[in-house]
Amino acid sequence: MEPLTSPGTSSAQPPALSDQPLAVALAGMAALAAAMGIGRFAFTPLLPMMLHDGVVTLAGGSWLATANYLGYLIGALACMALPWVAPRARQVWHAARLARWGLVATVLLTLGMALPLPATWPALRFAAGVASALVFLNVSVWCMVRLVALGKPALGGLIFCGPGLGIVLTGLSASAMVALQWPAAAGWAVFGVLSLGLCAAIWPVLHGVALAPSAAGAAHASGGALPGHGPWARTGLTLAYGLAGLGYIVTATFLPVIARAALPAGSPWPDLFWPLFGAGVALGAALSTRTPAAWDRRWLLMAAYAVQAAAIALSLVWPGPAGFALGSLLLGLPFTAITFFALQEARRVWPSAGDSFPGLLTAAYGIGQIAGPPMVAWMLHRTATQGEGFVYGLAVAAAALVLGAALYAGMAWRWPLQTQPRS
Secondary structure, X not given: OOOOOOOOOOOOOOOOHHHOHHXXXXXXXXXXXXXXXXXXXXXXXXXXXXXXXXXXXXXXXXXXXXXXXXXXXXXXXXXXXXXXXXXXXXXXOOHHHHHHXXXXXXXXXXXXXXXXXXXXXXXXXXXXXXHHXXXXXHHHHHHHHHHHHOOOXXXXXXXXXXXXXXXXXXXXXXXXXXXXXXXXXXXHHHHHHHHHHHHHHHOOOOXXXXXXXXXXXXXXXXXXXXXXOOHHHHHHHHHHHHHHHHHHHHHHHHHHHHHHHHOOOOOOOHHHHHHHHHHHHHHHHHHHOOOOOOOOHHHXXXXXXXXXXXXXXXXXXXXXXXXXXXXHHHHHOOHHHHHHHHHHHHHHHOHHHOOHHHHHHHHHHHHHHHHHHHHHHHHHHHOOOHHHHHHHHHHHHHHHHHHHHHHHHHHHHHOOOOOOOOO
């Protein structure tokens, strides 16, 4: 009988998509593009459209942003607590399953914002924050562990290109919608359909339990004898990462509004600053994959905070098209690189904590984000002009980043990485 396969071919089945490192990294990228770039950050380019439509005020927009960040905090806290409170449930509701449900929720909640039911919008934005935290934490953990198991940990940086690419997509799309005079509701509907398409691409890859290949080694590394692995180092990392949430949020949330207030009416530039921010996010995440593993992540984080603080200062001292454009690019450049480096540092400082310590870091970041929009709303209410209120908000954001950079410098000086003795 003739063989069923032709000469030169193999009857072996091709590896599953979840066993292909590039497919895992691209699925993580698409998941974060949907949950973060669309589910969370589509609100920023759509806020000016909502203001133009008269369906929300600037103060109301601030509270909608706060509801989203509060949901993000609750989602992060839930992810942090689940392995400790209900370890058996965590085995059933593993990272891939939670991420899938979070993606489904992202699609439905984004589409829900297109409905003319403004009374439901705070609840929808809150729930979208919960969903984005579920996706972000669980996709990050699943993909990074899977890539380590497949021997390609450096591809983990590609995952964090997702938010930037999603921001570019939503920003350019919103610019086109403004030019076509579409209402904000149409924008929410379009972005809901886009997130549905991304979820369909992710679905065949994101499944199963990702097992770390060296859990025993990680547990050994968590011994309390190593410098910089104790509670003070963990507290410092948590505080510094929380300051990053406050540091970027004022500019990231209100960038189009700030630019429209500072530039002449009818200027096309404000619609381009948010996509520039997203392009910086994607570029910075890609560059983060090229950093040598031996480099101290704390010094990299300090540099990243300094770049974001300089970007905010640039928008204050150079409030024109060039200043906003360069500031937007620089603000985005270290945005998800900060997350990538912080998660790597979290694994080094407390490897035995599993998903819980990354969840705590994300919760601290969420607290920083929650503080930002109400702070700006309070300053807008207390100052004579809107521009003055934004100046004060941006100054506080830059100061938070400078303080975070100082914390990393202090930790790196106090607990330097151990070097191998020369033979």
